[in-house]
Amino acid sequence: MENLTTAPCGNDCDCTPDAAQLADFSRAIHALGGKWKLEILSSLMHGAMRFGALRRSVAGITQHMLTTQLRELELDGLVLRTAFPGKPLRVEYELTDAAYGLEPTFKEMLSWSRLYGGARLAASQVTQEA
Template sequence: MENLTSACDGDCDCSPDPALLADFKRAIHALGGKWKLEILFALMNGAVRFGALRRSIGGITQHMLTTQLRELEQDGLVSRTVFAEKPLRVEYELTDAAYGLLPAFKEILSWSRLYGAARLVASHQA
């Protein structure tokens, strides 16, 4: 398996490269939270209005969705567009930076299909 955290040759302490760790922490901070990954995944197919987004993510409260969207917007992953219409229309969509996560999302789905199904089968047999 590829070692991404250090340049360990076997003679060192194998601690993570501080620069790589800082980059990883920044990404985890931007994506961390109970709902952020689900929100980003729900926006992968294009702009969505707030109400439709909330309905697509079961169990999230209006307050939590608003909070998470604001954080994602501050981190440059989601853009918010307000249309001067009556009634007011607000849409959320991914930025180019967030679309860069698409390969990672595909890998997570692949991993889930491979290991999630095996784990589910094992837990039902126990």
């Protein structure tokens, strides 16, 4: 095995990550991390939704988990919860402007998934057949 003695960037530099940049990235990962948050945000990209419709749009999520994830997204400033008076109480969830700022990222993730997701699926099918 060869010993890599040059910097990863190929230059004579200190390639240590910037601590402030890592902290910013860590905040983003915390806000978006979790099994369901990206799916919830993706569903809400199409407009405000009531709880039941949102639950139906995210296949496999439980009512408890959806509630938990929505509360976290609301605390992180990505989802806005609006309660309308009446019986029964009507609640809608929608994205904040900060969350709509993720739209280009979601489009890139979708492009990436279309490009590489199929390759991963094909590779797993080959492994299963072997």
